[in-house]
Amino acid sequence: MNTILMTAYDINPYKGSEAATGWNFVLQIARFHKVKAVTRKNNQESIEQYVREHDFDVSNIEFHYYDFPYWLRFWKRGARGSSLYFYLWQMFMPLFVKKHKLKFDIAHNINFHADAFPTFLWLLGKPTVWGPINHHEKIPKEYIHSRKEYIKDRIKWIIKLFLWNVDPFLWLSKKRCDVILGGNRSVQERLRVQPENFKILSQVASQNIVNNNSKQSKVFNIIIAARFVPLKGVDMALYAFEEFYNQLPTNDRTNVKLSILGKGPLKNDLQAIHKKLKAKNNIEFIGWIDKNEMDSFYHNANIFLFPSHEGAGMVVAEAMSHALPVVCFDNYGPGEIIGDSAGIKIPYSSYDESIVLFSNALKRLYSDHDLHTKLSHNAVQRFEEYYTWDAKGLVLKKIYQEILDNGDKNAHS
Numbered sequence: 001m002n003t004i005l006m007t008a009y010d011i012n013p014y015k016g017s018e019a020a021t022g023w024n025f026v027l028q029i030a031r032f033h034k035v036k037a038v039t040r041k042n043n044q045e046s047i048e049q050y051v052r053e054h055d056f057d058v059s060n061i062e063f064h065y066y067d068f069p070y071w072l073r074f075w076k077r078g079a080r081g082s083s084l085y086f087y088l089w090q091m092f093m094p095l096f097v098k099k100h101k102l103k104f105d106i107a108h109n110i111n112f113h114a115d116a117f118p119t120f121l122w123l124l125g126k127p128t129v130w131g132p133i134n135h136h137e138k139i140p141k142e143y144i145h146s147r148k149e150y151i152k153d154r155i156k157w158i159i160k161l162f163l164w165n166v167d168p169f170l171w172l173s174k175k176r177c178d179v180i181l182g183g184n185r186s187v188q189e190r191l192r193v194q195p196e197n198f199k200i201l202s203q204v205a206s207q208n209i210v211n212n213n214s215k216q217s218k219v220f221n222i223i224i225a226a227r228f229v230p231l232k233g234v235d236m237a238l239y240a241f242e243e244f245y246n247q248l249p250t251n252d253r254t255n256v257k258l259s260i261l262g263k264g265p266l267k268n269d270l271q272a273i274h275k276k277l278k279a280k281n282n283i284e285f286i287g288w289i290d291k292n293e294m295d296s297f298y299h300n301a302n303i304f305l306f307p308s309h310e311g312a313g314m315v316v317a318e319a320m321s322h323a324l325p326v327v328c329f330d331n332y333g334p335g336e337i338i339g340d341s342a343g344i345k346i347p348y349s350s351y352d353e354s355i356v357l358f359s360n361a362l363k364r365l366y367s368d369h370d371l372h373t374k375l376s377h378n379a380v381q382r383f384e385e386y387y388t389w390d391a392k393g394l395v396l397k398k399i400y401q402e403i404l405d406n407g408d409k410n411a412h413s
Contacts, residue, residue, distance in 0.1 A: 001060075002404065003034040005104035007093055007121065008111050009086055011039040013050040016291045017314055018111040019043075021132075021203045025110055028393030030060040033400065036102050038093065041065040066096045087117050091169075094123045106400055113203050113312070115187050116163040122176035127403045130173060131181030132203040135160060135190065136311045137332060139230060142351045143309065149230045164190055178403055183312050186332040199399065204337055205389045206318045220256045220366055223301040223324075225294070225315045226308060228264030233307035233329075235266075236355060238273050238283065240305070243359035244366070245279035256282055256366070258305075261297060263288040298322035302372070303365055306334050307346070307358060313337060320383040325375035327361045329354075337387070341378040 006029060011022035022039065029035045039047075044065045051058055067073065068088070076085045090109070108129040109119035115133035122128045138157040144150040163170060170191075174180065180193050181201040188198045222241065226232035241258040248256065260270075260283065274280050289297060298304075304319035304326045311333045316326055326343035328334035335345050344361040346354055365372045385391065 001032075001034055002105040002400070003036060003103065004029050004400065005036050005038070005097065005102060005107045005121070005124075005126075007038045007090075007107070007109050009040060009089060010111055011037065011043050012046045014046055014291075018113060018203075020291075020314070021113070021205075022111055023047075024205065024207075024389045025108075025392070025396070026061060028389055028396060029108075031393050032397045034060050034062070036062045036064065036104055038064045038066055038096065038102075040089070041067040064096075064100065064102070066093070068092075083114075083117070086112055086114075090117065091120050094120055097124060106403055111203070113183060115182070115191055116160045116167075116170070118167065118169040118173040119177065120169070120173075122173065127407060128177045129179045129181065129399065129403070130177040131179075131187075132183045132201050133181065133187060134183030134203065134311045135187065136231060136309065137186060139309045140348055143233065143236070143354075144230055145235075145351075146230070153230065160190075179399055181399075184332040184336045186311065199395075201392065201395055202312060202337065202387070204312050204314050204317045205387050205392050206314070206321045206383070207389055218255060220303075221259060221301045222257065222303045222305050222362060223259045223261060223297060223319075224305045225261040225289070225297075226306070227262055228266040228270055230266070231308060231310050232262075232264075233309060234260065234262070234270055235273060236307040236351070236358065237305050238270065238277065239355045240307070240358035240362065241283065242277045242279045243355055244362040245282060247359065247363055248366075253279075253282070258283045259286055259297065259301070260284065261286045261289050261294075294318065295322070298324060303327060303362065304343075305358070305362070307354070308334055310334070317383060317387040320379040320387065323376040323380045325365055325372060325379055327358060327365070338379070339382055341375070342382045343375055343379065 006026060008022035010019045011026060012019035013023045026035055026037045047063060050056065073085060075081055104126060106127045106129065107121040107124055109121045113132055113134045115135050119130045139153050144153060174191060174193055180198050182188055182198060183202045224234060224237045226234055228234055245253055245256060274283055298319060299322060301324055304324040306313060306316060306326060306328045313334045316334045316337045319326055320342055326338045328338065328345060330345035330347050346357045
């Protein structure tokens with residue numbers, strides 16, 4: 001049995017997103033190999049608590065906790081300074097590994113999922129896997145109505161362009177890593193990675209598969225789960241639902257509902273839009289829901305509406321696991337996740353035209369029971385094939401084996 005050194009800035013069994021990816025990648029790798037997982041010290045309490053509470057078998061897993069001393073990281077406060085700290089944390093990782101004399105066969109660096117930040121594990125002289133790494137493409141100008149938010153988005157994009165094209169360590173990472181895992185196709189395009197070194201492996205996955213066909217409620221429930229930021233397009237979800245609502249016969253309007261799960265800085269703006277809508281009594285702001293409580297909301301839904309511009313979307317996989325057809329943009333993120341079979345994809349055009357297209361998609365799924373049933377079935381099928389954690393584990397197993405086999409060939413050539 002080989003040993004994989006896995007470095008993940010965030011590993012937490014109680015959280016979602018990057019923390020969930022870190023935790024589940026550890027578990028999946030441990031199915032087939034020994035794992036030496038290095039993460040931040042602030043994750044130690046949660047990991048050890050989970051292991052105790054669940055009597056969890058960690059015979060194949062060895063956790064190590066690494067951070068800069070406080071006097072070198074006093075400037076970091078929550079999200080403030082996190083990107084710089086993540087960069088430095090990665091940079092000094094090889095020293096930590098050497099200091100603690102960690103022995104391994106393959107090094108694998110995962111999360112933040114950010115492809116603008118390099119890995120330094122190749123310095124350890126072992127085969128190196130980097131990723132899944134990812135990014136958000138810039139939000140099309142037509143979909144940002146705040147000048148302030150537009151400027152913020154473009155500044156972020158300029159920083160990404162600068163790092164992709166100027167950072168020498170990023171260039172070295174691309175050249176020295178044996179395999180680069182990208183969350184979607186845009187990663188290869190932006191980083192200009194050679195095809196032979198690149199594989200698609202989204203960080204998006206879930207463990208829950210629930211048969212949604214037994215839902216008995218007469219209300220046709222559309223849900224969206226997202227932070228209230230421009231990237232997520234929650235404003236478009238409101239307007240699309242309003243358009244959909246207005247298309248319905250009067251008698252049908254009491255049978256539809258939009259449930260909005262989330263929170264964020266645009267809450268007041270979204271609620272101001274909500275107050276002006278004819279459909280306002282059919283729209284409910286739920287607030288932020290704990291990861292463990294999400295199942296009941298998915299179970300009582302009929303459609304997952306997600307007009308987000310992001311490059312991934314963990315909630316999309318969760319929705320598909322609950323047999324929910326997804327309505328999203330035809331983009332590198334959610335559009336790639338659902339493929340051509342698990343929902344309806346809306347092409348980018350203008351803001352107003354997109355609202356009409358989203359509302360038409362909702363109307364089709366509301367009116368056409370056969371179409372809804374077909375896409376619901378396809379959502380579960382696609383989820384099971386690509387977006388369970390076990391499916392990710394099998395992909396990683398294959399990647400590691402190819403690396404090990406190539407090493408054996410080179411040793412005997």
